Amino acid sequence: MKFSRTCVLLAAIVLPMTLVNATAQAADKFVFDKAHTQIGFSILRAGFSNISGWFRKFDGSVVFDPDNVANSVVKATVMTSSIDSGFEARDKHLRSPSFFNVKEFPEMTFASTKIEKTGANTGKMTGNLTMLGVTRPVMLDVTFNKMGVHPRNKKTYAGFSATGMLDRTAFGMKFAAPFISPKVMMRIEVLAEKE
């Protein structure tokens, strides 16, 4: 009787721990491969043409659960001084307090708060973007491209594409709006390596 009670007690402790461990294993952590990840943007200027660019320095991670994407979590930090629009004079202006104010706000961060599956390999990701000291929710349409073992280095990678739109004026970046559109198109390509 005493033995069976001890067994039940042990089971009550061990079983939940096993389940927790199983959940943790199902969601693997990946870190951004900086050589093959691009965080880009595009903005309409005076209605004539779109100016595109990207950030060259960033860090990020994805806790990815392919069986239940709602369990997944994405975090990213972008160094705003690394902005590159392909034209140095414009980049200086973009780094100034008129736009990214990089000396006062050297980082821009994103943390996902909700991920919903919308198709076989697509989803909607909502998260908090902090830019210029202001935090606002943004939504990204995400496509899961592929997860697998690299044929040469045998490491496991996952690849995602994401697009979304944000209103820069909501973050206090109001310079020359609406001449330079308040809407900024984001295009993000992520290759993430399993830790």
Next chain:
Amino acid sequence: MEELVYEFLLSGIGVALLVSVLLCGAIRFGAGYDTGARLAGLAIGVAFLVAYINLFDWPTWPPRSASQKVGYLVLIGLVAGGVLDWLDKRPPEITGRLAPVLLPAIIFGWIGWREITSFDVEGLMILAVLWLAGRFVFVRLQDVGQNRNAAVGAVLVLAASVGISAIAFIGSAASQAQLAGLLAAAAGGFLVWNWPTPRFVFGQAAVFAAATALTAIATTIALYTDADRLAMGLILAVFLAPSVLAFKPLAGKPALQSLAVGGVTLLPVALAVAVALIS
């Protein structure tokens, strides 16, 4: 750059100039000969803030960036000086000496709190130099405020703001160039009423608002932009220009006095802009 010109001329400078001119007249005629003339200097700070709100919107509390803090700081300076003008008082001896020490300290403490709390040596050195510069500007404007020729104070603020605006623009800090441009236009509106014949008083509201705006804008430029700091320092020489008033041929000729002071300010402004362009 077209967008900057558009914003600069229409939304910025145009609004500040118009509000300053109209408000100066409204205060003078609304409040009467003596009180109106004494309070007309309020128009400089008010015009700056109206144009600031038109361009950037009034920042929610607490302000996040240094540029957002500029609005609150100018408001504090304007209210402090406005109260003294309303009460028809110059600051008593003790506060007269304390204000040029405390106001720049408040500006640097608030805008430069990151540099102070992180003990960033370069940032702290810049803040120390800026504090001395802010104190100097404040004291010089207070001295000029005692001059019967109100145009002289406006000329100094106009020249310094134009110089700072140009240096900021050359340093790719367009929004700081805009801020300085707004102050230049606001001072210009006051000047319209006071040249060639001085009519109003460059009172405490004008001194406090203009000194606070100049110091706060200069601090954001020095700390958070790539604009040339040596060029910014050269702008301080603008405030030495009233020394020219000691020349006897200018005595009793306010229109000439203003022109002479304005002419002398061109030298440090041109030199500072040249340094900014070369560096």
